[in-house]
Amino acid sequence: MQKGQQKIQQFSVEDIKILSKETLYQGFFKMVKYAFKHKLFEGGWSDVVVREVFERGHAIAVLPYDPVLDEFVMIEQVRIGAIPTSSSPWLLEVVAGIIDEGETPEDVCLREAKEEAGLDIKKLHKALSYLSSPGGTTERLHIYIGLVDASDAKGVHGLEYESEDILVHRVPSSVALDWINEGKIDNAASLIALQWFAMNKQQVLEKWSHD
Incomplete structure (x- = not known):
């Protein structure tokens, strides 16, 4: 020192x-x-x-990415907590979910990608974890990047008994990064996942190529 x-x-x-x-x-x-x-x-x-x-327990967020198409798969759903400060409470997000007892973060990534976006994740890369708001909650989020085939990503998904109504979007990577600067993506998990990927893209692709 x-x-x-x-x-x-x-x-x-x-x-x-x-x-x-x-x-x-x-x-x-x-x-x-x-x-x-x-x-x-x-x-x-x-x-x-x-x-x-x-x-509220702990959670995962996974950013599905197709390196062949250079596209992310993102989802759109309504969030009641966004009403006071947003023109639209329908937010553009990454796939996310709460880790239930007995599950690993990787288990939840695979489950939520299928439930929320109809996706099968081929490979996972752990990005980082962070505390969502430690002044008021114990929640820690684990961020992953998921290798997917985005060519068939479409439609409305989600579990009816959880009142989920989730629209899938294919988003070119350059567009997603523009949306950050334009304020169209403004929730923490999605911002952190996209920015981390932009900083570490080459590392992720090299790791996937050797797995």
């Missing part, structure tokens, strides 16, 4: 004391109230901090 440089992430989970944990709501999702103390950068311990945390 260079002289004068501050320590990065000097603390760990051992430096937080959970004093209480109370379930406020238990439905499809769960809301939990935590009371805790944590170590301070200048030494000692904080006062008691109380926070409500949304616990």
Whole structure:
């Protein structure tokens, strides 16, 4: 470490004391109230901090890509949370889904690609994982790139019992990146997946060619 440089992430989970944990709501999702103390950068311990945390489990998002056509397969569906800030709550997204107990992230990628877009993923490449909004939820998303044949991607998909109504789009890669700059794609998982792929495309293609 260079002289004068501050320590990065000097603390760990051992430096937080959970004093209480109370379930406020238990439905499809769960809301939990935590009371805790944590170590301070200048030494000692904080006062008691109380926070409500949304616990919805963890999830995957997979960006289907056809390297022959140089196209992504994206989906469009309505999102109620987009209404306050969007001209249209029908969002352009990547395939995504919640990881159920006993499933691996890769299992969910394959299942959701079939359910939401009618796609069979031939190969998967793990991109990264991130915390969606750690100030208020425990959710971690795992991002993948999926090798697909996009030539037959079309139609409306989704599970009726989950009230899904999902329209499939084939999108040239250059168009998808333009849509980011134009604000047509503005949800976190899709932005992160597309931007990561733009930065790492050659690495992914080389890996697939050797698998």
